[in-house]
Amino acid sequence: DAGVTQSPTHLIKTRGQQVTLRCSPKSGHDTVSWYQQALGQGPQFIFQYYEEEERQRGNFPDRFSGHQFPNYSSELNVNALLLGDSALYLCASSRGLASHEQFFGPGTRLTVL
Amino acid sequence: AQSVTQPDIHITVSEGASLELRCNYSYGATPYLFWYVQSPGQGLQLLLKYFSGDTLVQGIKGFEAEFKRSQSSFNLRKPSVHWSDAAEYFCAVGASDNAGNMLTFGGGTRLMVKP
Numbered sequence: 028d029a030g031v032t033q034s035p036t037h038l039i040k041t042r043g044q045q046v047t048l049r050c051s052p053k054s055g056h057d058t059v060s061w062y063q064q065a066l067g068q069g070p071q072f073i074f075q076y077y078e079e080e081e082r083q084r085g086n087f088p089d090r091f092s093g094h095q096f097p098n099y100s101s102e103l104n105v106n107a108l109l110l111g112d113s114a115l116y117l118c119a120s121s122r123g124l125a126s127h128e129q130f131f132g133p134g135t136r137l138t139v140l
Numbered sequence: 141a142q143s144v145t146q147p148d149i150h151i152t153v154s155e156g157a158s159l160e161l162r163c164n165y166s167y168g169a170t171p172y173l174f175w176y177v178q179s180p181g182q183g184l185q186l187l188l189k190y191f192s193g194d195t196l197v198q199g200i201k202g203f204e205a206e207f208k209r210s211q212s213s214f215n216l217r218k219p220s221v222h223w224s225d226a227a228e229y230f231c232a233v234g235a236s237d238n239a240g241n242m243l244t245f246g247g248g249t250r251l252m253v254k255p
Contacts, residue, residue: 069245083240
């Protein structure tokens with residue numbers, strides 16, 4: 028049983044570019060959340076998708092957007108990249124919005140130069 | 141708004157010694173509380189969780205945590221630390237209102253283990 032998978036593992040972009048990160052949830056899970064973890068800090072909640080809709084959103088600008096597909100996989104898009112967007116981006120999945128047991132993927136390390 | 145504070149940024153213990161990592165939370169209702177561990181370059185692994193019931197919860201790898209409502213704390217303990225426990229530890233709180241299951245994390249505590 029595959030856990031949460033994320034791609035790519037690492038990514039290097041320059042300021043002003045756009046990036047798309049991908050996440051496949053654990054088998055049987057239908058809810059996907061995205062977190063940003065800057066170096067030396069705890070993860071911060073970006074947003075959460077359930078039934079292909081954004082259900083909760085953290086304090087992140089509109090440059091951060093997402094999508095959930097019918098197979099429950101998800102994408103995180105970041106436009107107009109800033110140096111401060113450099114971070115580890117973590118995807119977590121769960122079985123439903125009310126489930127408080129989330130499983131995390133290994134993350135995508137984004138470096139913005 | 142919910143928040144989590146982990147007062148200790150770094151902790152160093154000798155192998156075989158006991159360990160306690162502190163976590164204080166702020167939340168208006170009964171919280172869902174979690175401890176996660178992160179090894180370098182890795183994602184987060186759930187150590188244990190508290191939803192309700194017995195305030196002393198057991199987790200994986202010999203860890204336990206105690207929920208103290210009066211102190212708004214959820215400290216993580218281990219009686220004897222192994223070198224492989226060196227990692228970053230995060231305490232997190234989740235809402236219990238079924239509006240979604242977003243987690244709010246503390247800043248983390250980096251544990252170093254001396255031989």
